[in-house]
Amino acid sequence: MRDFSLSDTIAAIATPPGEGALAIVRLSGKDAISIADKVFQGKASLNDLPAGSARFGKIVDTEGSVIDEVIAVVMKNPHSYTGEDSVEITCHGGYYSSSRILQALLQIGARQAERGEFTLRAFLNNRIDLTQAEAVTELVSSRGEMRHRIALEQLSGKLHERLRAIIEELKQIVALVELGIDFAEEDIEIQSRHEVNDRIRKLLGELRELAKGYRIGKVIREGYQVAIAGKVNVGKSSLLNMLLDMERAIVTEIPGTTRDSITETITVNGLEIHLTDTAGMRDKTERVESIGIERAGEIIASSDLILLMFDPTAGFDEDDKRVVDAIGDTPKLTVLNKCDLLEEAGRERAVKRFPSKIDITISAKTGENIEELKQSIYDSAIVDDEKVGTEVVITNRRHYQCALTAITELENAAECKEGSEFLADHLRAALNKLGEITGEVTTEDILNSIFDEFCIGK
Amino acid sequence: MRDFSLSDTIAAIATPPGEGALAIVRLSGKDAISIADKVFQGKASLNDLPAGSARFGKIVDTEGSVIDEVIAVVMKNPHSYTGEDSVEITCHGGYYSSSRILQALLQIGARQAERGEFTLRAFLNNRIDLTQAEAVTELVSSRGEMRHRIALEQLSGKLHERLRAIIEELKQIVALVELGIDFAEEDIEIQSRHEVNDRIRKLLGELRELAKGYRIGKVIREGYQVAIAGKVNVGKSSLLNMLLDMERAIVTEIPGTTRDSITETITVNGLEIHLTDTAGMRDKTERVESIGIERAGEIIASSDLILLMFDPTAGFDEDDKRVVDAIGDTPKLTVLNKCDLLEEAGRERAVKRFPSKIDITISAKTGENIEELKQSIYDSAIVDDEKVGTEVVITNRRHYQCALTAITELENAAECKEGSEFLADHLRAALNKLGEITGEVTTEDILNSIFDEFCIGK
Numbered sequence: 079m080r081d082f083s084l085s086d087t088i089a090a091i092a093t094p095p096g097e098g099a100l101a102i103v104r105l106s107g108k109d110a111i112s113i114a115d116k117v118f119q120g121k122a123s124l125n126d127l128p129a130g131s132a133r134f135g136k137i138v139d140t141e142g143s144v145i146d147e148v149i150a151v152v153m154k155n156p157h158s159y160t161g162e163d164s165v166e167i168t169c170h171g172g173y174y175s176s177s178r179i180l181q182a183l184l185q186i187g188a189r190q191a192e193r194g195e196f197t198l199r200a201f202l203n204n205r206i207d208l209t210q211a212e213a214v215t216e217l218v219s220s221r222g223e224m225r226h227r228i229a230l231e232q233l234s235g236k237l238h239e240r241l242r243a244i245i246e247e248l249k250q251i252v253a254l255v256e257l258g259i260d261f262a263e264e265d266i267e268i269q270s271r272h273e274v275n276d277r278i279r280k281l282l283g284e285l286r287e288l289a290k291g292y293r294i295g296k297v298i299r300e301g302y303q304v305a306i307a308g309k310v311n312v313g314k315s316s317l318l319n320m321l322l323d324m325e326r327a328i329v330t331e332i333p334g335t336t337r338d339s340i341t342e343t344i345t346v347n348g349l350e351i352h353l354t355d356t357a358g359m360r361d362k363t364e365r366v367e368s369i370g371i372e373r374a375g376e377i378i379a380s381s382d383l384i385l386l387m388f389d390p391t392a393g394f395d396e397d398d399k400r401v402v403d404a405i406g407d408t409p410k411l412t413v414l415n416k417c418d419l420l421e422e423a424g425r426e427r428a429v430k431r432f433p434s435k436i437d438i439t440i441s442a443k444t445g446e447n448i449e450e451l452k453q454s455i456y457d458s459a460i461v462d463d464e465k466v467g468t469e470v471v472i473t474n475r476r477h478y479q480c481a482l483t484a485i486t487e488l489e490n491a492a493e494c495k496e497g498s499e500f501l502a503d504h505l506r507a508a509l510n511k512l513g514e515i516t517g518e519v520t521t522e523d524i525l526n527s528i529f530d531e532f533c534i535g536k
Numbered sequence: 537m538r539d540f541s542l543s544d545t546i547a548a549i550a551t552p553p554g555e556g557a558l559a560i561v562r563l564s565g566k567d568a569i570s571i572a573d574k575v576f577q578g579k580a581s582l583n584d585l586p587a588g589s590a591r592f593g594k595i596v597d598t599e600g601s602v603i604d605e606v607i608a609v610v611m612k613n614p615h616s617y618t619g620e621d622s623v624e625i626t627c628h629g630g631y632y633s634s635s636r637i638l639q640a641l642l643q644i645g646a647r648q649a650e651r652g653e654f655t656l657r658a659f660l661n662n663r664i665d666l667t668q669a670e671a672v673t674e675l676v677s678s679r680g681e682m683r684h685r686i687a688l689e690q691l692s693g694k695l696h697e698r699l700r701a702i703i704e705e706l707k708q709i710v711a712l713v714e715l716g717i718d719f720a721e722e723d724i725e726i727q728s729r730h731e732v733n734d735r736i737r738k739l740l741g742e743l744r745e746l747a748k749g750y751r752i753g754k755v756i757r758e759g760y761q762v763a764i765a766g767k768v769n770v771g772k773s774s775l776l777n778m779l780l781d782m783e784r785a786i787v788t789e790i791p792g793t794t795r796d797s798i799t800e801t802i803t804v805n806g807l808e809i810h811l812t813d814t815a816g817m818r819d820k821t822e823r824v825e826s827i828g829i830e831r832a833g834e835i836i837a838s839s840d841l842i843l844l845m846f847d848p849t850a851g852f853d854e855d856d857k858r859v860v861d862a863i864g865d866t867p868k869l870t871v872l873n874k875c876d877l878l879e880e881a882g883r884e885r886a887v888k889r890f891p892s893k894i895d896i897t898i899s900a901k902t903g904e905n906i907e908e909l910k911q912s913i914y915d916s917a918i919v920d921d922e923k924v925g926t927e928v929v930i931t932n933r934r935h936y937q938c939a940l941t942a943i944t945e946l947e948n949a950a951e952c953k954e955g956s957e958f959l960a961d962h963l964r965a966a967l968n969k970l971g972e973i974t975g976e977v978t979t980e981d982i983l984n985s986i987f988d989e990f991c992i993g994k
Binding site for chain 2: 090092093094095096097098099100101102104130131132133134143144145146147149151152153157166168170171172173174175178196214217218219220221222223226227230233234532533534535536
């Protein structure tokens with residue numbers, strides 16, 4: 079079971095494993111500075127430093143052997159990430175130094191932090207609310223600009239502020255209704271049911287507006303799922319490779335992007351787009367290509383959009399028809415490939431030969447119209463009337479589900495024909511659900527499930 | 537070509553790629569603080585902070601959009617790693633934040649650092665010598681305690697000091713000999729050839745002592761190569777697994793240790809020991825096991841020690857003989873496995889049945905005597921008269937080769953029967969080689985080859 083007490087001092091390595099120039103070991107808690115000082119040898123004691131000081135020194139183990147030369151950064155309650163006294167020790171990278179430093183700290187009184195425990199402490203110390211805590215995992219895992227920006231807005235508290243306003247208004251309504259109950263016998267009406275209903279409906283509008291953003295928020299958060307479908311040799315792999323090569327040219331500085339996986343990610347205007355070749359595995363034998371047809375069904379079902387590819391040099395045949403049937407009603411963009419093989423006039427004729435409306439003609443070989451294709455994919459992901467400006471968007475399923483329940487309860491409240499007690503119950507239920515989003519109302523279960531998604535050291 | 541100028545300001549991400557809680561973007565150079573300040577928004581300007589300050593703030597891009605919330609640590613010339621003004625920006629982990637922050641810094645005047653360029657600057661600014669610079673890569677890649685300790689001693693300048701003393705003495709001898717040449721026509725002998733020779737021989741002794749440590753230094757740096765040999769079913773895989781399982785129990789906190797590779801590493805008393813199963817791949821089919829026999833020759837040739845395993849329940853047969861022949865003169869420890877299957881008396885009889893002397897009886901199944909086996913491996917790696925205490929050890933091939941050449945030149949000098957000009961030439965050549973180790977005498981080629989081994993951001 080997770081430890082929700084704030085009485086001990088936690089420590090963890092906060093940088094990813096692997097060989098890098100630097101690594102950070104992080105400490106937080108009331109004894110963070112004195113524990114760090116026990117292993118730190120520098121010109122001054124860490125205990126004597128003002129908040130916001132960084133000092134060079136050596137870390138020694140309990141037997142006095144030097145582990146590494148480091149910079150220790152001292153931060154003090156409440157002006158730190160966690161709101162507690164904190165020390166960040168920047169040491170040489172690689173496995174050894176950071177592990178040994180952590181070990182030394184654990185030996186003299188620190189406790190190994192659990193996943194997300196630094197952020198949990200920031201929450202428990204009221205530095206941030208739950209929406210902000212959740213934004214931290216988002217920030218760490220985001221690759222696209224849009225997702226990053228929304229996470230950052232959430233971290234800076236914009237969703238929190240918007241929810242706070244709604245919660246405050248709801249609290250006032252609840253207070254009025256409950257006051258009405260108290261004074262009911264004395265026949266004093268604090269506020270008319272009609273007025274209360276108006277206020278509830280106004281809140282409902284705001285909450286629905288917030289919830290409406292979830293589809294787009296989900297696309298931004300989880301990326302837009304696009305499957306490339308078409309018969310064998312229509313150019314699915316070539317198109318995927320072309321899209322990836324253009325991406326690679328842009329994002330070479332981002333490591334870890336591998337072309338071995340079945341689903342590849344590109345970003346278009348900052349939106350993450352996950353591309354899956356329905357042939358399953360590229361550059362493999364025909365056998366695998368045929369297995370692909372069977373897997374295609376699953377992939378199509380889990381996609382937001384299908385790129386349906388046709389080959390004008392082969393014409394529309396039974397194989398194409400099978401693919402079209404497999405796609406069914408899933409939203410699609412119809413793409414005529416290999417247009418480099420056709421004259422201008424031939425293209426027009428070819429387009430007319432296909433039963434489906436052709437949305438775009440491209441050449442996966444020469445790259446013709448590939449930018450236009452990317453823009454079309456983006457446009458189908460981010461529908462005009464949902465355009466993401468600076469407004470607050472719900473991206474998180476947990477928030478969405480709480481908001482939906484709150485909306486249902488408010489609808490029940492608005493339509494409540496029974497006594498004020500029932501009305502108050504609905505309003506309280508809505509309030510609780512909104513409080514769950516921000517963390518005003520929490521159970522340990524909610525906290526566990528949220529912070530278990532974090533990495534150690536965060 | 538590498539840029540050896542110190543006029544610009546360099547920047548790089550200094551933490552490994554991957555999702556972690558925190559990442560560091562590092563800046564060094566005369567404009568480091570002012571460049572960082574242009575993208576930093578905090579309560580105070582970074583320009584106004586005293587050295588050794590850490591401040592919370594936001595990083596904004598050139599268009600004013602917030603990239604992340606960070607801690608910026610300001611260090612000033614000469615009290616920084618590089619000896620220059622430096623800023624370390626600790627941001628949220630993951631790919632996006634650190635890449636965007638780096639990008640923003642590059643847009644406003646910083647240059648992407650090359651491999652090892654921060655450490656190169658520390659060298660060029662005379663903060664450290666080359667032996668210390670080289671220790672930095674060692675520190676980052678070390679996993680074993682011994683290697684780490686020696687790297688740390690080298691970083692702290694112990695090898696540097698020892699070499700400095702030798703170089704200073706050699707410089708004095710050269711000066712005397714050259715003075716002698718100048719005064720030769722006047723028939724004044726500054727110091728007798730005999731006295732000079734005594735001093736050269738004394739230096740030779742010290743250098744040979746230093747070079748002698750290389751074998752042990754190499755073992756510490758590169759680890760001790762141990763091959764497990766024996767016929768099919770003698771228990772090679774079981775032994776390897778037993779050794780690794782014990783290791784895993786100790787080092788579970790170190791990520792990246794995989795059992796899929798052919799060579800596995802354990803540490804014994806802080807020494808890295810690389811174990812290779814001569815069967816090539818474990819847990820595979822018999823076919824692979826038989827391929828193993830052919831590969832065994834290569835593995836044995838590149839090993840420092842062979843664990844030759846026998847099976848007392850099978851007795852010594854033709855297969856054992858083939859393995860013994862394959863090992864030839866390579867140093868070995870003879871191991872009788874499966875002793876859990878034998879009674880005490882049976883063991884003694886079994887030991888006598890084998891033509892080779894049995895060094896140790898073990899059970900790879902129950903773990904019996906496995907600790908003793910590990911100690912025996914360690915003892916054969918670290919021979920008594922080479923025991924590594926706190927003395928300075930050469931671990932680096934470049935240092936060793938320079939030292940060997942210097943020794944040869946000093947030997948030539950000591951035996952030189954020709955004129956003082958020739959003597960002086962040998963001494964100068966030795967001096968140059970020693971200067972190459974510390975970096976007093978360097979060419980850009982040497983610097984390139986050293987710093988190309990670094991990671992970006994170091």
